[in-house]
Amino acid sequence: MTKVTVAEEWLNSCSGCEIAILNIGDVLVDLLVNNIEFVHIPVIMDKKYYGQTGEEKELSIPEAVVGIVSGSVRNEEHKEVLLEMRKKCQILIALGTCATNGGIPALINMYSNEELNKFVYCDSPTTDCAEPPTENIPPLLDKCYALDEFVDVDIYLPGCPPHPDWITAAVLALLEGKTEFKMPERSVCDTCPLIRERKKGFDDIKRILETPEFDPDKPLDEMRCLLEQGFICLGPVTRAGCGGKGKPPRCLSTRMPCRGCYGPIRKDAKPMMDYMGALASVGFDPMKMPDRRGYLARFSGAHGVLKKIG
Ligand code: SF4
Ligand code: SF4
Ligand code: SF4
Incomplete structure (x- = not known):
């Protein structure tokens, strides 16, 4: 039987959404044996964005029928990975409230990046004041975004974390050939x-x-x-x-x-x-x-x- 390919990515994420996927439990094991194949899931599978030895010039993610993305979009790297996921996946699922609505990280939208950096690198009571780092880190976006502020999202599965029942229901609906799934x-x-x-x-x-x-x-x-x-x-x-x-x-x-x-x-x-x-x-x-x-x-x-x- 041909398996449905799945790619999973975590952006500005705490990994609770990925634990929710693992919490599907026995049903996940059955799905992995019979129905689906993860072609990309950095939280548990080693996969480099620029080729395994860094030989590629452009960020690349394998093609997949289903793409699952957790976390909000907070920096340029998250945005680049998200755009690549949208390009390579036929159906895109926003997993977790960070992905659907910004989640807890979007509380930062009440403040500017300058205020954030000033607090974290200088004003925080346990910090010796220093300049924020500028090298070898992806630049912050102006604020924290949900996925659908940059790409079309096909299925929304909110929750912090989402309940495994809904992830299973969505995946089973897709395996039955449906292209839509909505929580009530x-x-x-x-x-x-x-x-x-x-x-x-x-x-x-x-x-x-x-x-x-x-x-x-x-x-x-x-x-x-x-x-x-x-x-x-x-x-x-x-x-x-x-x-x-x-x-x-x-x-x-x-x-x-x-x-x-x-x-x-x-x-x-x-x-x-x-x-x-x-x-x-x-x-x-x-x-x-x-x-x-x-x-x-x-x-x-x-x-x-x-x-x-x-
Ligand atoms: S009825 Fe609504 S507001 Fe009242 S305890 Fe339940 S969830 Fe909360
Ligand atoms: S009752 Fe449900 S939706 Fe509300 S905070 Fe608790 S887990 Fe979240
Ligand atoms: S929705 Fe909650 S569990 Fe999922 S990445 Fe965001 S903070 Fe973590």
């Missing part, structure tokens, strides 16, 4: 078992490490909604799916609020505005929320969502 456009709230009493009334936001009210002997569906208890839970504006197919959201399963790691529910959503509405609906003045922009766009600062302060 539902919110974390839509899949959350906690009870919404729809009663207004809290004066101040609770810190995430405070203990919410619940009876440990009772199941989740007898616990009151964390937002209604005064915690900033981003469930109303965050895409569902983190628990895997048909399972409750991961953080809520451990009685912790959602921090928004699956990004916005759909591409044209306005999570900041929508969340201010959600806060108002439980009787809290959204203007009293500290660091609103950083908190509400914590995982989705690309696409111009987070702009430089001042």
Whole structure:
């Protein structure tokens, strides 16, 4: 049987997305034996961009039917690798919220590169002040971008990290000859078992490490909604799916609020505005929320969502 070729790349990435691929587990082993062949995956396979001995003049990645890219685009090297992946792969998957929406690294979009360098190489309390390095490192882009700000993306699999169920579902759909795969456009709230009493009334936001009210002997569906208890839970504006197919959201399963790691529910959503509405609906003045922009766009600062302060 001819196997479907797959190339995988990590750009501005922490490798959590690659661990999510490995977490597919036994199904991945079956796929590797019978259906797919990785032709390029630097996180586990030695492959040089300019030929194995550096003999090539141009960066090159093998051709593949499916390309998977994790991480955001922060420097010229990431951009060059991404453009090459798009050129060589028939179907491109953006894996993880860094790739789909900028993720945590896009918080930097509130600051300039000059401010970043000044803090990292000079003002940081544990650093002896020095000039930022300029040689043998790829130049930074002006900010942190999602993949689709440079190339067309065919399939979006958000999550920090994405749940292995969705990676498997997307790969199986492609193996069945489909060229499209979409995760459901539902919110974390839509899949959350906690009870919404729809009663207004809290004066101040609770810190995430405070203990919410619940009876440990009772199941989740007898616990009151964390937002209604005064915690900033981003469930109303965050895409569902983190628990895997048909399972409750991961953080809520451990009685912790959602921090928004699956990004916005759909591409044209306005999570900041929508969340201010959600806060108002439980009787809290959204203007009293500290660091609103950083908190509400914590995982989705690309696409111009987070702009430089001042
Ligand atoms: S989405 Fe999360 S797990 Fe994936 S690379 Fe970004 S930070 Fe890491
Ligand atoms: S706001 Fe949070 S706790 Fe409340 S229903 Fe939504 S996800 Fe669940
Ligand atoms: S509950 Fe929210 S923050 Fe937690 S894993 Fe799910 S999407 Fe991410």
